[in-house]
Amino acid sequence: MTTASPEETQQVTRELDKLQTGIPGFDHVTMGGLPRGRATLVTGAAGSAKTVLAVQFLAEGIKRGQAGVFVTFEEAAEDVRRNMVSLGWDIAAWEKAGLWRFVDASPVTTDETVVGEYDLAALMARIGHAVDQTTAERVSLDSLSAVFAQFQDRVLVRQQIRALVTRLRRLGLTVLLTVESPEGHGGLSRFTVEEFVADNVVILRNTLEEEKRRRTVEVLKMRGTMHRKGEYPFTVLPGQGIVVIPLSVIELTQQSTDTRITSGNAELDAMCSGGFFRDSIVLASGATGTGKTLMVTEFMDGGVSRGERCLLFAFEESRDQMFRNARGWGRDFEAAERSGLLRLHAFYPEVSSLEDHLVAMKEAMDTFQPNRIAIDSLSALERIGTRKSFREFLIGLTSFVKEMQVAALLTATSSSLLGGSSITDGHISTLTDSIILLRYVEMYGEVRRGITVLKMRGSAHEKDIREFRIDGDGLHIGRPFRNVGGILAGRVVSVAGNEDDRLTAMFTEDRPLDGLS
């Protein structure tokens, strides 16, 4: 609940009717939209996308057949019209269609002197007229700070705005008001508009953390109704506007299945007691060159060869390089793409923010509707955002994957060649169902490779660390390492008692992998 004050607990049972805004992700954070017939105050510093939100609130309404009135106090209507074109909103066309009306209350350039008493009745009349003409359901006022700047008498302005909001509410309109908040003011405005205007307060933030811009939206309060707590990252995309990234979308209600799918490698399937689960997230972690991209290649190939739709996101190598890699291991990804079963997206991590990448990836998932997804590698994305935003990215990503109930193989690169874990591991290990480690093993003067299944939620799996090698066909898993320890830590020590034991062990036939002859 937003508030625990006793007089309001009675309202808990009767949730307020909410108006779905249609702003992607925002309705999730507000748990259904903005309270219908009420005013919501949006506060934020300069450049926090308040105007974008105010415009988008109307734009999404128009998509749903609800007209809107935009009251602009700061920018002239013409500027708003022009600035919003890049976000894909053709306001002029909506005006022609009678779906959008401006009330341009931006400051006049004419010399204006205050001589005596006045009120803002003309503004109210104009808004009322615009609402009548369009039969609007949504009204945005942007921004109240400009009203305070334009008219010095704060007491009067506050009283007038309160009257205006009361009137709009009485008309049954859902109102969004913006107000500028100074930096470092806890996100609230200096005019204490919050106290008297709005039952609902939303804060937009645009902060610089570790030299990275981070935009978030937070619902501070929503009187008499539920909302989600905390900051949610969002991004502003051309042609779309604000897209809020709903962290933890999934109320973990969906059934997990027992259906297994192949990892694309029969020996690895055997180590996992028959393959990955169809709706699980698998993390493959290892140093560079240990075979992570190969595992991804086999995982994709395993899907394609069974007629499954496979979506691959590559962040470390170009499309051409990925194709060449696959060819080197005897897999034809070009043919797989032509068949329509494989889609490969190669992104250079630095081209956009984590939020933008996440939105792009979600779009790709929604359009392609894959049966399995692979990402190579998460570590490439780690460096472009703050720890916090990377963590949020991972939460968002894994929720999308869970929501689609598909298998995903994600890779992470550990920073040291021998042993060691990656930062990614620490962030994501709790979000994944299975973890596979790939390690370099230095033994008897040579470097070999080891693989082990560290965890597999809901299933038995092999605990051995097996040696594997890579050749022109792909990845071949062999026998477990015997008589050595410390492989995972990167410091291999012999644990055999004497040379005799070691020799004996070396010539003992290892049990074969289950399910393999």
Next chain:
Amino acid sequence: VSRHAFTVFVTGDGARGQRTVGLLRALCDRHLGDDYDLTIVDVLVDTTLAERFNVVATPTVIRTSPPPALRALGDLGDADRAATALGLGPPIGRPTDNGRRPAQDDDRDGR
């Protein structure tokens, strides 16, 4: 010199609007004789004009002629300030203290 013209925006037929119109008439009579036009606009009736002149508050008085446009916001309770705000010269038949007409910024642009 072109004839003076003023537009007064009021809301309804309330006392404040009527007072403003009365004060403006008295002011114009004093400064311009009968050489002026006065248009009264009720924003509740004619929102289009309020839109065109971007009027937010009432009462608003706009000197539409001669250019540049000048605006006074409020009920014109202070006659001297109102005269300055609307660019009215000295009252007819009485020079200003220094014997000259008040300066006007003719290069200022009005919307």
